[in-house]
Amino acid sequence: MQLKSKAPPAKAANTRRRLMAASCALLSAGAARSQEPSAASAHSGLLEDWSVDSALAYYHENGRVTAVEPVVDVSKVFADGQSLNLNATFDALSGASPNGALPSHSPQTFTSPSGKAGHIYTIAPGQLPADPHYSDARFAFGGNWTKPLTRVDQLSLGGKFSVEDDFVSATVNASIAHDFNDKNTTLSFGLFNEFDSLHPVGNTPVPGSDFTSLVREGGKTKDGVGALLGITQVMTRNWLSEFNLSVDRFKGYMNDPYKITSIIDSAGNTTGYEYESRPDQRLRKSAYWENRVAWTSQVSTALSLRYMSDDWAVRSDTAQLHLRWSLSNRERYIEPTFRWYRQTAANFYTPFILDTAKQSTGFESADSRLSAFHALTYGVKYAQKLPGFGGRAESEFSVRAEYYQETFNEHVPVPAGLQGLDLYPSLKAILVQFGWRF
Amino acid sequence: MKIGRLSFLWLIAGAALVSGCSSLGVKPWQRDVLAREEMRLDANPLDGAIDDHMYFSKEASSGGRSFAGGGCGCN
16 A cells, blocks of 8 residues: 655655665664564553564374473563563473384283373284373473674573473573674674483383383483584675584483383394483584575575484484565465475484393484484465554464474384384374464 | 595585675665565574474484574473
8 A cells, every 4th residue: 555645845755765764774784683573662561662472382293292382482672782582481291102112913011100000001912102191291481681792792691491390401501793794794602501300200210221120210410511603694685694513412311211122032022121221422513504585575485404413323414495475565474384304313223122132231222213214394384464552563473384294214124023013103293383473 | 534524514614704705795775685574594483493392302403503402301
């Protein structure tokens, strides 16, 4: 819609529009790289001068876990350029979680980690063993404070804290960014330190111990440190590029305390189970490259590529593409998404242990997340601008849906007794998310 | 001498840093397109956080875009 102005003469109005356009361009100079929310308004009511971003996500796996996750994120930019961001997340999870054991032609009976009499479950022949009593809740909150040190230097300090029924995690981070080349280039460097405390239900199984022996220990910890070096570059008027290199190292109790591995004989019969046993440290390195390109006034893309490797022999490649198509004078947009991922197996991953080759001192895990697989994600998002309320110019409502599927790649030879069983069932999941920002 | 893929990326990054950046970029009055919301590297931070949480719980990789720490007992 075009508005016809009655008041100022045409020449003066044109001059004013040009000055406004120039001012807007100058004021938005740092916006491309900005990690900052929009500037605060002058209103003073509750959250009136804060930017609010919220979402409610529903996640469901085929026959396994269901999660509901509300998230809220508020941020404010102060007059002196400092900014503050606070966020809170709640997760409620329930359903059936695979325990790591193989399917079998015979029924299999397990006891949940809680050890309660009512928490014994039997898995039918041919079915993937999964603990049907799985449930957890997580509450997490975090904050980030950013302060300009000079016209071209910026310091950020942050932290997050999360609590689950059996897990507590605290992380602090600090980073510094420096702009140069007329603010077309930003070099950043950051460090983080994470401390985790685990108190598994039914206490912590000794890694590699027999599932039925109930050899348990108390709580465990692990901690991690990491660094990230990044460069952001304005390439052209409509092309922004970011390249990050990161390294992190975690030490401590790295096992999933609820994962077991089937022990089978040479005929393929299950003779027992033992708890997984992973190395007590892990070093990861990754490279990440993202490019954002505005192809036309309506169409833009964000393409990211990631390569990661670690000293467990996991190598992974990730490519993700977002295509945004703006409509109705940018009042709404549709954003299809596609993601491709593949990883190699950890060098101690094994779907089962042959009892003839059992090594009590070796590492082993049947956790499918450490196996070789590839995954595809298809998604689409729709967002619609809505009238604002209070002193706000506008708000935005969005809904998005994703479909995720993992397919396992490397199938090891199995004894005759395991033939005909689906030892590598693919994981299929959907995510539906509603968002509202104002 | 064998050069790993990650080492190769380090070399590319270093070369780009010392040679290429000064000849790239735009003038301040040419940032109109870059100022659009979809050109921000964190255009949809909650979408990214929720996706990262899902992938962190299902895959052996995390991070890259930002710090890799999990803060979740799901993996």
